[in-house]
Amino acid sequence: MLLLRDEETLAASLSQVREHTALTRDVLTGKADLRHEHGRKLVRTLAAAARSPMYAGRLGADLRQRVAAGDLTPDRALDEELAELPFLSKRNLSDSGPAAFTRPLSSFLHYYESSGTTGNPAPAPKAIDDLVTNTINIGEMWRRFLQPSDVALILINAPFAPAAYQFEKVLEYLEIMSLRPWVDNITGDYTRVLRLIDELGANVFVGPPSRLLEMVQFAHRKGIAPPRFDRLLLMAEQTGEAFQRHLSRLTGATPYVAAYGSSETGTIAVTCERRHLHIQVQSYVLELADGTGVRRLSGQSDRGELIVTTLDVPSRPLLRYRIGDLVEVDYAGCECGLATPVLRTLGRAQDVITFSGSGVRQDDLETVLWAADLPAPVVFNYMLVVRERAVVCLVTTDAEPSPAWTAELSARLGQLFGGYAVAVRPVPVLPPLASLGQYLGWKLSRVLDLNDAQNWDRLPEPIGAIVRDTLRALDN
Numbered sequence: 001m002l003l004l005r006d007e008e009t010l011a012a013s014l015s016q017v018r019e020h021t022a023l024t025r026d027v028l029t030g031k032a033d034l035r036h037e038h039g040r041k042l043v044r045t046l047a048a049a050a051r052s053p054m055y056a057g058r059l060g061a062d063l064r065q066r067v068a069a070g071d072l073t074p075d076r077a078l079d080e081e082l083a084e085l086p087f088l089s090k091r092n093l094s095d096s097g098p099a100a101f102t103r104p105l106s107s108f109l110h111y112y113e114s115s116g117t118t119g120n121p122a123p124a125p126k127a128i129d130d131l132v133t134n135t136i137n138i139g140e141m142w143r144r145f146l147q148p149s150d151v152a153l154i155l156i157n158a159p160f161a162p163a164a165y166q167f168e169k170v171l172e173y174l175e176i177m178s179l180r181p182w183v184d185n186i187t188g189d190y191t192r193v194l195r196l197i198d199e200l201g202a203n204v205f206v207g208p209p210s211r212l213l214e215m216v217q218f219a220h221r222k223g224i225a226p227p228r229f230d231r232l233l234l235m236a237e238q239t240g241e242a243f244q245r246h247l248s249r250l251t252g253a254t255p256y257v258a259a260y261g262s263s264e265t266g267t268i269a270v271t272c273e274r275r276h277l278h279i280q281v282q283s284y285v286l287e288l289a290d291g292t293g294v295r296r297l298s299g300q301s302d303r304g305e306l307i308v309t310t311l312d313v314p315s316r317p318l319l320r321y322r323i324g325d326l327v328e329v330d331y332a333g334c335e336c337g338l339a340t341p342v343l344r345t346l347g348r349a350q351d352v353i354t355f356s357g358s359g360v361r362q363d364d365l366e367t368v369l370w371a372a373d374l375p376a377p378v379v380f381n382y383m384l385v386v387r388e389r390a391v392v393c394l395v396t397t398d399a400e401p402s403p404a405w406t407a408e409l410s411a412r413l414g415q416l417f418g419g420y421a422v423a424v425r426p427v428p429v430l431p432p433l434a435s436l437g438q439y440l441g442w443k444l445s446r447v448l449d450l451n452d453a454q455n456w457d458r459l460p461e462p463i464g465a466i467v468r469d470t471l472r473a474l475d476n
Contacts, residue, residue, distance in 0.1 A: 002128065002131075002132075004128075009128070013128055013132060016129060016132050016133075017132055017136065020132065020133050020136050020282075020312075021136050021140070023037065023282050024136055024137060024140045024280075024282055025140065027281060027282040027339070027340065028140065028141075028278075028338050028339060028340060029338075029339060030339030032282070034281060034282075035078070036074065037282060038074075038078055038281075038285055038311070039073075039074025039075060039077055039078045040074050041311035041312070042074065042077045042078055042082065042285060042309070042311065043067075043072050043073075043074055043077045044311075044314065045309070045310065045311055045314065045317045045319070046059070046063065046067055046072065046077060046081065046317075046319075047067050047072075048102050048314040048315075048317045049102075049317045049319055050064055050067050050068070051102040052099070052100060052101065052102050052316070052317065053096075053099040053100075054092075054093075054096040054099045054100040055317075055319070058085065058086055058088075058319070059085070060084070063081055063084075078285070082285065082296075082309065082319075082320070083294075085319050085320050086320070087307065087320045087321075087322050088318060088319060088320055088321045088322065089322050090122070090322070090323075090324065091120070093122045093264060093318070093321070094114075094120040094121065094122040095120075096122075097122075097123060098123060100122075100123070100316050101123075101125075101315055101316050102314060102315055102316065102317070103127075103315050105123070105125060107127070108125035108126060108127050108315065109125075109126050109127060109128060109131065110125060110126045110162065110165065111123070111125045112124045112125060112126065112160055112161055112162040112165075112263055113160045113161070113263065114161070114262060114263040114264050121160070122263075122264055124161075124162060124263035124264045124316075125315075125316075126162055126165075126166075127315040129312070129313075129314060129315070130266060130312060130313045130314075130315065131166075131169065133266075133283055133312040134166060134266045134267055134283075134312075135166070135169045135170050135173050136173070137266075137267055137270060137280045137282070137283060138166075138167075138170045138259060138267055138270050139170045139173040139174055141270035141271065141272060141278065142170060142174060142233075142258075142270070142271075143174055144272060144273045144336070145231070145256075145272075145273040146171075146174055146176060146204065146231075147176075148174065148175045148176055150176050150177075150203055150204050150230075150231075151176070151177045151178070151179075151200050151201055151202045151203055151204065152171050152176055152177070152178040152179075152202065152203075152204040152205075152206055152233075153178070153179055153181075153193070153196075153197060153202040153204065153205050153206065153207075154167055154168060154171075154178055154179065154180040154206045154207060155180075155181065155183070155193070155205065155206070155207040155211050155212070155215070156180075156206070156207045156208065156211070156235075156236070157182060157183060157184075157211065158236075161263050162263055163235065163236065163263070164180055166267075167206050167233075167235075168180055171206075176204075177200075178206075179196060179200065179202065181193050181196065183211075183215075188214060188218060188432070189218070190214075190215045190218040190219065191222070191224075193215065194215070194218075194219055194224055194227060197227045198227075202227075202229070203229055203230040203231070204229060204230065204231050204232075204233060205227075205229045205231070205232045205233065205251070205253070206233045206235070206258065207233075207234070207235065207236075208234065208235060208236040208237050209232075209234050209237055209239050209243060209247055210237060210381075212232065212234075212247060212251070213247070213250075213380060213381045214381070215227065216250050216251065216380065217380045217381060217396055217429070220380070220398060221428070221429075226250065226251070227251065228251055228252045228253070229251050229252070229253035230253055230254065231253055231254050231255075231256060232247055232248075232251065232253045232254070232255040232256065233256050233258035233259075233271075234247070234255060234256065234257055234258055235257070235258045235259055238345065238362055238363075239255070239257055240362065240363035240366060240367075241363075242363060242366040242367040242369075242370045242371075243363075243366050243370070244257075245370065245372075246366070246370040246379075249378070250378075250380075254275075255275075256271045256275050257271060257275070257277060257345075258270070258271055259271065259277075260277050260343060260345060262323060264316075264318065264321075265284075265308050265310060265318060265321065265323060266283070266310065266312070266313060267280065268280060268284055268286075268306075268308065268343070269343040272334060272336040272338060273336055274334055274335045274336045276334050276336070276342045277342060277343045277344070277345075278334070278338055278340040278341070278342060278343070279297075279329070279340055279341050279342075279343050280340075281297075281340055281341070282311075282312075283310070283311050283312045284308060284309065284310060284311060285309040285311060286306060286307065286308060286309070286329075287306075287307040287309075287320070288302050288303065288304030288305065288306065288307070288327070288329070289304050289305045289307055289322075290303075290304040290305065294307065297329060297341065299331055300331060301328075301329060301330050301331050301332060302328075302329050303326070303327065303328040303329065303346070304326070304327070305322065305324070305325070305326055305327075306323050306325050306326070306327045307320050307321065307322055307323070308320075308321045308323050309321070325345060325346075326345075326346040327343055327344065327345055327346060328343070328344040328346060329341050329342070329343055329344075330342040330343075330344065360416050360417065362446075364416055365382075365384075365413070365416065368409075368412050368413055368415075368416065369382055369393075369395070369409070369413075371412070374408075374409065374412075375405060375408070376398075376399065376405075377397040377398050377399035377400070377401050377405070378397060378398045378399075379395045379396070379397055379409075380395075380396040380397060380398060381395070381396050381430055382394060382395045382396075382430070382446065383430050383431065383446050383447075383448065384446060384447045384448065385448045385450060385467050386447065386448070386449050386450065386451070387449075387450035387451055387471055388451065389419065389420050389421060390420065390421045390422075390423075390471055391413075391417050391420050391421070391422045391423075392422075392423050392424075392425055392467055392470045392471065393409075393410075393413055393422065393423070393424045393425070394425055394426075394427050394430060394463065394466075394467070395409075395424060395425070395426055395427070396426070396427060396428070396429065396430055397426055400426070401426050406423075406424045406425070406426070409424045410422050410423055410424045423470050423473070425466050425467070425470050427462075427463050427466060430463075431448075431460055431463060432460075450467075450471075
């Protein structure tokens with residue numbers, strides 16, 4: 001999996017591969033003593049944290065003494081010490097920079113950064129040990145529904161993030177051919193990518209849904225047959241059921257939310273063949289927080305804000321890291337038969353648009369736009385433009401819509417935005433901003449607030465003229 005020249009490094013890497021593969025398979029089948037593994041790994045993680053300057057004022061003197069003396073027991077670490085540690089925020093992590101690491105930056109294999117979607121970018125380099133564990137965690141799940149005969153297209157335009165490289169290593173682990181082309185955000189020319197999909201018989205898509213939508217729309221505009229896939233492994237953006245059904249209808253594929261995590265934490269949950277995200281409990285201790293307090297996962301279904309402690313990233317341990325997501329953890333069991341709990345993401349508070357005191361979420365909007373009973377034409381993609389008490393929904397479609405169609409969709413959307421004037425306007429293409437969900441998040445990429453006059457510059461012509469005319473009509 002890794003071509004390493006140094007014999008000692010290679011031997012250590014191979015030993016880790018074998019050990020972690022065996023543990024992962026035991027965890028998935030329910031054979032592992034998870035409490036024992038959590039305690040053992042947490043002691044090791046706390047020892048690593050003691051070497052990180054970021055934790056200089058975060059680990060108490062008594063804990064540091066126990067770690068240094070080697071008499072911190074797994075039970076004490078898990079049941080007493082963890083709950084006493086302060087939370088680590090995204091801001092804390094990004095402000096720490098290289099001080100978060102336990103080794104010099106030059107000793108890592110690859111340098112990456114987090115996207116900065118919810119704060120300043122944080123360094124997220126990859127070392128051999130965490131690359132091995134993350135690859136195995138994903139690979140042992142994906143092998144349940146991918147085959148060596150598959151050909152995978154990785155379409156992730158994120159040069160600073162590790163996702164594209166990480167997924168390439170997973171497919172290499174599974175001995176699956178992959179290609180990783182690049183399409184710039186200015187021209188958006190997918191001609192070569194579409195040719196390669198056809199010539200190589202690529203049947204698996206790996207990447208963000210907004211990028212897939214843009215490629216399908218490009219094919220439609222150019223009169224090229226749209227790409228067809230067997231499976232869509234979607235990542236980096238919130239992708240609810242309505243969005244998944246829409247992508248399935250466009251491509252003929254079975255959609256999966258491929259994985260859940262971040263550049264800094266690694267992959268916390270991975271999809272199974274039944275399209276459910278399973279928590280990689282062999283590599284994390286997870287807690288949930290809400291108005292009643294904070295608690296570790298207990299074997300009972302629960303929900304709250306996710307708090308992450310990494311167990312397999314000694315080069316940059318994260319202790320009680322507030323990732324910022326609301327999640328639901330389900331222990332009821334999955335049809336796939338795996339013993340690990342299922343995780344469902346519930347979004348982020350910042351991805352709610354507030355209108356007259358009520359919130360509109362991404363899933364609410366997309367359920368209307370991609371409703372099965374909405375007459376033709378089909379909406380490819382969309383962007384909301386907001387000014388004062390008016391909402392303009394820009395849409396791209398697979399055919400020219402009639403005035404009756406736009407009136408029907410406007411009326412349906414109007415029920416979400418109580419007290420606001422709502423209009424739907426078809427456009428040939430959306431602003432480039434709409435394809436940047438993996439970098440910016442839903443709200444920043446799909447909702448443009450023109451109450452800030454500077455945002456007019458983000459609407460290229462002729463879209464700007466369409467929005468101005470629509471707003472004038474709504475004002476009248």
